[in-house]
Amino acid sequence: MVKAGRMRYKLIIIGGSAGSFQVVTKILSKLPANFNIPIVLALHRLKHVRHGFVEALSIKSVLPVVEPLDKEGLKPGKVYLAPANYHLYVELAGKFALSTEEPVNHSRPAIDLSFMTGAYSYKEKTIGIILSGANKDGAMGLKKVKDWGGLTIVQDPAEAQMPTMPKAALDMAGQVDHILKVDEIIKFLNSLTKS
Amino acid sequence: MKRALNEEIEIGISGIRKLTETLKNHYGFDIGVYSSTSLKRRVVKVMDLNNLKNLDALIQLLETSESFFPLFQKQLTVEGTEFFRDPALWRYLRDEIAPVLDRNHMKIKIWIPGCSTGEEVVSTAITLKNAGIYDKSVILATDLNKEIIKQSREVIYSNNKLEISENNYKRFLEDESADLSGYLIKKDKGFQFKDDLYSNIIYDVFTGTENLKIKGINVVLCRNYFIYFTTQYQEKLFGIFTANLSTNGYFAIGNKENITFCKDADKYALVNDNEKVYKKISA
Structure with missing residues (x-):
């Protein structure tokens, strides 16, 4: 069982594409109500369908799921979904910023951009998780x-419905801290708030 | 030389500070009003477009070549995404806003403060034509300098923008067979729009301090413009837009933008929650 130092982490970013919806839903359904780290979901989605995704994720989620507004501050215990047709940046002041810049990896929102900006802003306090997907965004x-x-x-490619994205992340990042199955990711996240 | 779009932003805070000083001293242009991540990404883009290997080279070019500055501002400006982005907004403009304006005004004045590559301007003109009120309308399209305005009018749009845009257009008209071909001129490497679409568009420079050529604006279309600025500057801009918008005029922002924190927000009523359209209800 993977242990993480308590209170160290201030930001969790989860990236996924095809085959990640069920995984994210499961994770959100198994987190404790007192989970106190903001979670940013950078998930590929149809650009012209603005409604329904938050609602679908909210059904089983213990924590509130929202699409952040531009310059909204990150709060512990909230789940933030990157809105359709925008890039979602995490900025130094602990605020989101949106952008309509050109797609990256054919994607807007691009997982890479949320991860890069979040990592830059939160440094060693960041946890990045790459799930199932059929392309290389997020690597x-x-x-x-x-x-x-x-x-x-990284989600274990052997378990991921679409292993391309986890595999690409492993290729690019080299040695990652953990390759986990969904249930292990859930256990890990739960360990972050346990005393 | 060209970096991948997802490569690291190498510019640190001290670099941005130096660039800010140079632009302020030489051109009176304040990049401190821009949202930080987007600004850094655009600065890297400007460096790439001009084959500059580092920020110092960019700063030196700005210090030595005044003629580069308008190009710098243009390259710093984020391009428009697609025509008829958020089709429901355009339907609302045609079906709800246009009839009200048509009834109440001899001349309808619409302002697009950051026209960039012109997508919102063209979408507005076509929507007004659809509503049958283009002939009595004027669209004021503004941006930071003449270089950007020229681009907004003369840009050749790439063909890959056409499919996305026509899909939006079909959704706007709720007609699967609709296309933009009647408005287009095909070019070698893309497309433009016919001249008559531009007949009632006035272009001008707006940097945040100028008096507008047109008084008593009826609609400000300001979607995905605020996202590139700090909240402090958003509030300042919103004050300017409010001052130029006539009472009962409409103000539209992007669906994930926010103006509720601004002092002037209490002069407005939200009339379309999904598309974030506000109506100015008090002076």
């Missing part, structure tokens, strides 16, 4: 989490 971002001293987790 560079996870490497940045590692470079800035954060903790890196």
Whole structure:
């Protein structure tokens, strides 16, 4: 069982694409109500469908799930979903910023950009988690989490519905801290708030 | 030389400080009003576009070549994304706002403060045509300098923008067979719009201090513009927009933008929650 030092982490960023929805839903359903680290979800989604995703994630989530507004501050115990057709940046002041810059890795929101900006802003207090997906977005971002001293987790490609994204993250980031199955990711996250 | 878009932003706080000083001293241009992550990404982009290997090279170019500055501002400006982004907004403009304006005004004045590459301007013109009120309308399209305005009018849009935009257009009209071909001119490497679409568009420079050429604006279309600025500057801009907008005028921001923290926000009523359209209800 993986242990993490308590109170060290201030930001969790989860990236995923195809095959990640069920995983994220499961994770959100198994977190304790007193979970006190903000979670940012950078998930690929249809650009023109703005409604329904937050609602779908909220059904089983213990914690409130919202799409942040521009310059909204990150709060512990909240889950933030990158809105459709925007990039979501995490800035130094602990605030979000949105952008309509060109797509990166054919994606807007791009997982790489949320990870890179979050890692830069929260340094070693960041946890980056890459889940199932059918492309390579997030690989560079996870490497940045590692470079800035954060903790890196990749969903076990053997378990992921689409292993391309976890594999690409492993290729790019090199040695990551943990390769975990979904249940182990859940145990790990739960260990962060246990005394 | 060209960096990947997801590569590290190498510019530190001290570098940005130095660039800020240079721009302020030489050109009176304050980049301190910009949102930090986007600013850094754009500065890296400017360096790439001009084959400058580091920030010092960019600063030196700005210090030695005044003619580079307008280009710098243009390259710093984020391009528009697509035509008819958020189709429901355009439907609201056509079905709800346009009839009210048509009834109450001889001349309808619409302001797009950051016209950039012109997507919102063209979408507005086509929507007003759809609503049958373009002939009595004027669209004021402004941006930081003449270079950007020129681009806004003359840019050749890449073909990959067409599919996204036509899909938006179909959603706007709720008609699967709709396309933009009647408005387009095909070019070698992309497309432009026909001249008559631009007949009622006035271009001008707006940096945040100028008096507008047109008084009593009826609609400010300001979507995904505030996101590039600090909240302090957002509030200042919002004050300027409010001062130029006539009572009962409409103000639209991007669906994830926020103005509720601004002092002037209590002069408005939210009339479309999904598309973030406000109506100015008091002077």
